[in-house]
Amino acid sequence: MNGLSTINLKDMKDFEIRIPVKECTVDELPAADRRLVEEAREATRTSYVPYSHFHVGAAILMADGSVVRGSNQENAAYPSGICAERTAAFYASASHPGVAMKKIAIAAWTRLHNDGDCPWADCFQAMPISPCGACRQALLEYETAYGPIEVILYGRDKTYIFPSVASLLPFCFTDF
Numbered sequence: 001m002n003g004l005s006t007i008n009l010k011d012m013k014d015f016e017i018r019i020p021v022k023e024c025t026v027d028e029l030p031a032a033d034r035r036l037v038e039e040a041r042e043a044t045r046t047s048y049v050p051y052s053h054f055h056v057g058a059a060i061l062m063a064d065g066s067v068v069r070g071s072n073q074e075n076a077a078y079p080s081g082i083c084a085e086r087t088a089a090f091y092a093s094a095s096h097p098g099v100a101m102k103k104i105a106i107a108a109w110t111r112l113h114n115d116g117d118c119p120w121a122d123c124f125q126a127m128p129i130s131p132c133g134a135c136r137q138a139l140l141e142y143e144t145a146y147g148p149i150e151v152i153l154y155g156r157d158k159t160y161i162f163p164s165v166a167s168l169l170p171f172c173f174t175d176f
Contacts, residue, residue, distance in 0.1 A: 017170045022161040026154060033105070033161075036061055037154045040105040041124065043069035043084065050074060056084040056108045056129070060092045063100040063146075068092040085135035089142060100146035104139065106131065107154040128153030128160050130168065137173065139165040144174045 026037055036059050043057025049072060056072040070088025074081040085106060092101055109123040130153060131139065143149045148164040166172055 036105040040107040043071045047071040048073045054110045058084040058088040059105045061103040085131045086138050103150040105152040124156045126157045128155040136169045
């Protein structure tokens with residue numbers, strides 16, 4: 001042998017990862033969740049996106065009942081920009097130290113795929129967008145510290161609700 005162990009394929013096991021998710025329309029959400037989605041939609045208006053033209057907004061409901069918003073901010077010195085989710089989470093943590101984040105709603109729109117001239121409210125993505133890996137990991141840090149953060153991903157046609165950030169990030173990295 002060359003010092004490498006052999007793998008016995010018959011000892012390998014298959015398993016499935018199941019992720020709980022609810023699908024609904026925004027109108028089917030409870031009123032408080034609809035308001036949080038509207039906060040995320042409004043947050044898209046403050047995006048600075050001269051390169052991608054892809055406006056993303058996030059709104060976080062804090063345990064004290066306040067809502068913190070954030071939007072994506074681009075920069076020519078890529079990757080110096082930041083996503084909406086991390087903008088909101090970092091601002092929430094800095095402005096409400098020690099207060100748990102209970103829910104986050106995320107919305108996005110672009111005129112690029114809508115013939116360039118649609119009214120703002122009609123430009124939102126038909127299907128929800130999901131946070132990138134960096135945002136998932138950053139949000140998971142706060143979830144690990146303070147408890148589950150429900151995730152609401154808004155789309156004009158469908159909205160998805162996940163019970164936690166960890167449900168979006170199987171095999172998550174939380175400690176070392």
